[in-house]
Amino acid sequence: MGTSGTAGTAETAGTIYVVTGSATAPTAMASYDAALADANIHNYNLVAVSSVIPADATVEPVDTAPDLGPAGNRLTVVEARATTREEETVSAGLGWTTGEGAGLFYEASGTDPEAVEETVRAGLDAGRDLREWTFDDEQVVVTTADCDGDGYTTVLTIAAYGRSEPIL
Known part of the structure; x- marks a missing residue:
């Protein structure tokens, strides 16, 4: 749960973990915190970056994040997140494209999971068009939940x- 400082050092170096979470709580911030807990990254101070994947990184989708260091530390992330209080479906999608060198992340959110995925894929296409890099892989993860209107529901893909x- 992000509380020890030495476990997992070798296996986490150079790895970008794609995690998902969803939760419902009485306030928007509480539902966000609970969704972070669902992904096991709730004990860190998240620092958002734009979307470039370093050339030597490995992107690995996992159910929940492993121990990434002591509570209160800074954790660099690219975040797709959506919160609602309405009786609706909410989705947060994150996609990535990689190749021989650096890669890219793109994120989107909304109420239609298929539209979120389409938006992410369109963003990845546009990002590839801006660069003269080699890309040979693409993946997209969309996290979706239904809100029943009883509290706030947050979904995230980080x-x-x-x-x-x-x-x-």
Whole structure:
């Protein structure tokens, strides 16, 4: 749960973990925190970056994040997130494309999971068009939940860049 500092160092170096979470709670922030807990990244201070995957990184989708360091540390992420209080479906999608060098993440959110996936794929296409890099792989993960209107529901799909780092 992000509380020890040494476990997992070798296997997390150079790995970007794609995790998902969803939760319902009485406030929007509480549902976000609970969704982060569902993904096991709730004990970190998240720092969002735009979307470039370093050339030497491995992207690995997992059910929940492994131990990425002590609680309170800074964790670099690319985040797709959506919160609603309405009786509706909510989705957060994250896609990535990689190849011989650097790669890209794109994210989107909305109420229609298929439209979210289409938006992510269109973003990846546009990002590839801007670069003269070689891309040979593409994956998309969309997290979806139904909100019953009793509280707030948050869904998220997050790419967590390796181990956390001290914030102080």
